[in-house]
Amino acid sequence: MGRAKGHGSAQLLFLVGESIMLNFTFHNTTRIHFGSDQIAKIKAEIPADAKVLMLYGGGSIKSNGVYQQVADALSDHTWFEFSGIEPNPSYDTLMKSLELIKAHDIDYLLAVGGGSVADGTKFVAAAACYQGEEPWDILAKGGKVEKALPLGVVLTLPATGSEMNANSVVTRGKDKLPFNSPKVRPAFAVLDPKVTLSLSDRQISNGVVDAFVHVIEQYLTYPVNAKVQDRFAEGLLQTLVEEGPKLLNSETKNDLDTRANVMWSATMALNGLIGSGVPQDWATHMIGHELTGSHGIDHARTLSIVLPAVMKIQKTQKRAKLLQYAERVWQITDGDDDSRIERAIAHTENFFSQMQVPVRLSEVNLGESDIDTLVEKLTQHGMLKLGEHGDITPEVSRKILQTAL
Ligand code: NZQ
Ligand code: ZN
Numbered sequence: 001m002g003r004a005k006g007h008g009s010a011q012l013l014f015l016v017g018e019s020i021m022l023n024f025t026f027h028n029t030t031r032i033h034f035g036s037d038q039i040a041k042i043k044a045e046i047p048a049d050a051k052v053l054m055l056y057g058g059g060s061i062k063s064n065g066v067y068q069q070v071a072d073a074l075s076d077h078t079w080f081e082f083s084g085i086e087p088n089p090s091y092d093t094l095m096k097s098l099e100l101i102k103a104h105d106i107d108y109l110l111a112v113g114g115g116s117v118a119d120g121t122k123f124v125a126a127a128a129c130y131q132g133e134e135p136w137d138i139l140a141k142g143g144k145v146e147k148a149l150p151l152g153v154v155l156t157l158p159a160t161g162s163e164m165n166a167n168s169v170v171t172r173g174k175d176k177l178p179f180n181s182p183k184v185r186p187a188f189a190v191l192d193p194k195v196t197l198s199l200s201d202r203q204i205s206n207g208v209v210d211a212f213v214h215v216i217e218q219y220l221t222y223p224v225n226a227k228v229q230d231r232f233a234e235g236l237l238q239t240l241v242e243e244g245p246k247l248l249n250s251e252t253k254n255d256l257d258t259r260a261n262v263m264w265s266a267t268m269a270l271n272g273l274i275g276s277g278v279p280q281d282w283a284t285h286m287i288g289h290e291l292t293g294s295h296g297i298d299h300a301r302t303l304s305i306v307l308p309a310v311m312k313i314q315k316t317q318k319r320a321k322l323l324q325y326a327e328r329v330w331q332i333t334d335g336d337d338d339s340r341i342e343r344a345i346a347h348t349e350n351f352f353s354q355m356q357v358p359v360r361l362s363e364v365n366l367g368e369s370d371i372d373t374l375v376e377k378l379t380q381h382g383m384l385k386l387g388e389h390g391d392i393t394p395e396v397s398r399k400i401l402q403t404a405l
Contacts, residue, residue, distance in 0.1 A: 020224060034263075050077065052110055053101060055097065090171055118155070123139075125148040129147040142179075145181035145183045151187065165271055205356050206301065209304050211269040219237075222388060224279065226278045239262075248356065295364070307348070317387070322344055
């Protein structure tokens with residue numbers, strides 16, 4: 001690995017003894033149906049005698065024909081529907097679906113939408129079977145998910161990876177909190193790139209950037225000689241850099257191959273594969289959740305603001321990986337180490353700007369006076385030791401936010 005070669009002692013401190021791939025167990029049970037006209041496959045995926053609740057968002061699926069495709073596929077099933085799941089799904093909205101589940105003895109959930117609908121459905125699946133005091137405890141107090149209703153996903157927005165992972169994020173007031181349980185991993189997911197044609201530029205940008213940052217948070221830590229994970233991660237980053245901007249260009253935006261590559265990248269970015277056996281750093285996401293919780297900023301746009309600042313503040317800890325990232329993702333091979341790192345960070349910011357997302361708090365009208373509350377919220381939510389070394393304390397998060405001004 002040549003670890004710490006040529007670097008200062010701070011570098012040594014962070015890298016010595018940390019260069020071995022971590023043990024891991026990898027198991028992903030979600031069956032993927034990828035490609036055009038795959039929605040029909042849900043007919044065979046959901047048991048014929050199941051009582052199905054289809055959950056969706058604000059109605060995009062009605063105008064782009066996805067609702068009709070799902071209805072056709074479910075024509076032999078008994079099914080009901082629950083609509084109105086918002087972006088950053090709200091706890092209160094999701095809780096309303098429980099009445100329907102009880103009244104109709106629902107035993108299978110089908111999420112049709114983006115990450116918010118998938119996440120919301122995962123929460124409902126767990127909440128419907130939760131024995132503790134109130135389902136909010138699953139998010140706020142780590143309440144254990146012993147059981148959950150089975151669920152499938154028809155994905156309409158490539159971004160979160162929720163369709164093939166066990167994570168969910170739910171919002172209540174200004175609190176936006178994640179939970180994770182293997183019980184809520186979708187049994188199957190349908191990924192038809194054609195259904196993404198109705199997405200706005202804003203949602204396309206958000207999706208590409210969210211997926212990019214997911215890869216970064218499992219890659220840009222310190223080297224553990226995980227060559228497969230690193231090269232998969234670099235391949236995904238390069239694909240997103242190559243393909244993402246094409247979806248904002250009027251001449252190439254409707255190309256289904258490009259959409260397919262972005263869609264599969266987003267799923268692969270957060271389905272557990274590239275994160276197996278490597279250290280991870282979810283600081284950007286956790287700080288980002290506070291920006292969404294307190295100020296309603298789109299998830300991906302919080303990440304594009306926070307990530308460059310994390311790279312700058314954690315430059316020493318991430319030095320070896322930043323150099324690898326500079327060389328393998330951005331082909332930066334000349335100049336001294338510091339200048340390579342600076343240029344890699346600048347390339348990242350330029351990519352985000354090219355994807356039309358903000359890279360500074362000032363671009364979303366936030367300033368110094370907003371930072372105290374954000375740091376308080378992080379503290380209140382127990383985000384006291386973020387990062388791959390657990391060294392991002394609330395005070396370091398403050399520096400990160402100040403750097404993002
Ligand atoms: O509600 P509808 O009408 O469907 O409209 C949605 C929504 O307004 C629209 N949309 C979705 N598919 C469309 C479409 N519009 C036209 N055509 C289509 N095909 O897009 C808007 C945003 O949808 P949303 O589901 O909120 O977006 P996204 O997929 O980016 O999900 C964001 C949520 O996922 C969480 C985020 O925190 C946020 O709450 N995340 C979940 C993760 C996970 N489960 O692993 C990881 C992520 O880091 C993230 O935290
Ligand atoms: Zn994300």
